[in-house]
Amino acid sequence: MAKLRRSLIALAMVLALASVASLSAAEQSKPSQDKVAVVNGSAITRADFDRELMYAQERLSGTGMQLNTAQLTQLKKNVLEQLIERELLYQESQKKGIKVDQGAINEQWRTLKNRFPSEEDFSNTLKKMNLSEKAVKSQFKRNMAVQEFIGKEFAEKITVSDKEIKAYYDSNPAVFKQPEQVRASHILISVDPKGGPSRKAEALKKITNIRQKLQKGEDFSALARKFSQCPSSAQGGDLGYFTRGQMVKPFEEAAFALKSGEVSNIVETRFGYHLIKVTDKKPESIISYKDVKDRLGQYLKEKKVQKEASLYVQKVKEKAKIERFLVEEK
Template sequence: MKNRKYSTLIAILTCLALLVMVGCNSKEEKLKVAKVLPAKPEVKQELPQAVPPSVSPSTTLAEPSAAVVEVNGTKLTQGQLDREIRDSLAAIGSQVPADRLPQVRTNLRKRLIDEFILRTLLTDEVNRQKISATKQEVAEAIDKFKATLPSGVTVEEIMKKNRISEKEMREEIGLGIKVNRIVLSSLGGKVKPTEEEITKFYQKNKDKFKIPETVHARHILIAKTPADNDKTKTEKRAKAEDLRKQLLAGADFADLARKNSDYPSKENGGDLGMISRGQMVKPFEDAAFSQKKDAIGPVVETDFGYHIIQVLQHNEPQTVNLDEKTKKDIASFLEREKMQEAFASLVKKLRAKANILIHGQ
């Protein structure tokens, strides 16, 4: 069996198994849905319980050809596992303190074995059912997978970082499509929720569809430190008051922020973006949420220093209505949820009938 980068490939496999046929929203749609829908429930893919190991857990299998785990006769050898661990550590080694490397190595070993078991179970099942995937389906799935990646991240970068070839990537995506067919079949092809299910979900989770009160604010901070004496504090407050007077006289807020603010947002002209309650310290929050739009508020003192705040926009709290857009978002969420549950059920069934041996765990 050839060497594979299981951690990356199994993630791709799982993603495709859940999203290929169901479809996935654009990144923009996902951001909007995330504001009102609860997070997708975590699907714990329970892996097969191994037959008690034939050697003690502390035993090291030195022979590269020795089997570490066997799944229905398919073996992962010590040499293959060592290569996987070595490659994984090469990617993250510099980020891990030396004293933690042994624990990281142990965790990697367990995770890679679990991923090998899961992939082998799924591969055996699609082969048993003689499920196939065309080149066109694989190409379309790759396009859908690309759409789920964060901005600036490419499939090529993922392959390079994890040392996997395009052929391996296509094989894994093909497996994802095949697994997806099995999952859909287990649901009788009925994934789309009914109007009743959508309405019931909305009513049951109405609190999740509430958009909190927010303000779009910018500020200038004249920072203070615990070491500042009364004279220094007075001077810093006076500087903040002087800047406020300049703003009231028509000075450009962004320009003054870039030149005077001690907060990182100065690079953006003091812009903090949208803020909801609970994100900022109380004195700042109270001022920002009580100020009139566009007004230059009085200097506010916090533990960080002296702030001059301007509110550019104030959005009152609201509840998202059950319109067609919301129905579509809920339907997509429920479809993914059904697929996740069916996928977990499939893995559980495969586990129950699998013959798995783990040596020297």
């Protein structure tokens, strides 16, 4: 489960980076169907648009939202306008003479690669998305230029007072509620849904034997390292802290019903059979103002920066020459 989650996060990062901005100005002789817009002479290609749209749809599907035809049409329009605005911000950064250090670009590339389980996984993901190292690094460069521009033009000039921070904290108590948390370890014997009854019976037998070892006093962490088929086995089965809604329902219900130090009976989920040990519990609480002040101040500053940048780009947009070629399919 953890490996899958890391891969999805890494993939989402690639998708986001792939959609930062168009790679280069397309030749004006190319037909309009190869591009969805031209901003002051620089093209936003259909490929850029499709990647950004795919990322937006991935985010929405992750929330369980299914788009109807009208919502999809609106999403496409929103995506196009976001790409146009990013292109305008990049153009503004270049007018200000902002340069990006190649070493910083290379470091971002290494960081991205390290988010994948292996070099092969990383290469395969780029191939599936029709992206090259040169293309991704080009987009890193554009993104970093825009970030530096926003920093110099807005972030460095905007402040948030202690009074503003405290007022927000006092006016939004629900935001600072920390839900009940459980820290748990587990031992998983996975079950292939296509394996049939015999494979399921075999997995149940294995987890039953492990449970018997626990009942005889053997160490949970050691057994998890030896037998668990989850990547968390490397940490003795430790999954860290989690709240309700983060795990599949049967797992969640069993974990939150246990007291600290207790081990569950065998729990079945779509992943297979689990034995769960709760190692700590934290009741619902309110995060103190002292603990959240610095992060809250940064959040409020970012909101101000976003607002100022949005107002700025709208003014630039009004003066820009923008041609849109996106046609809704019938």
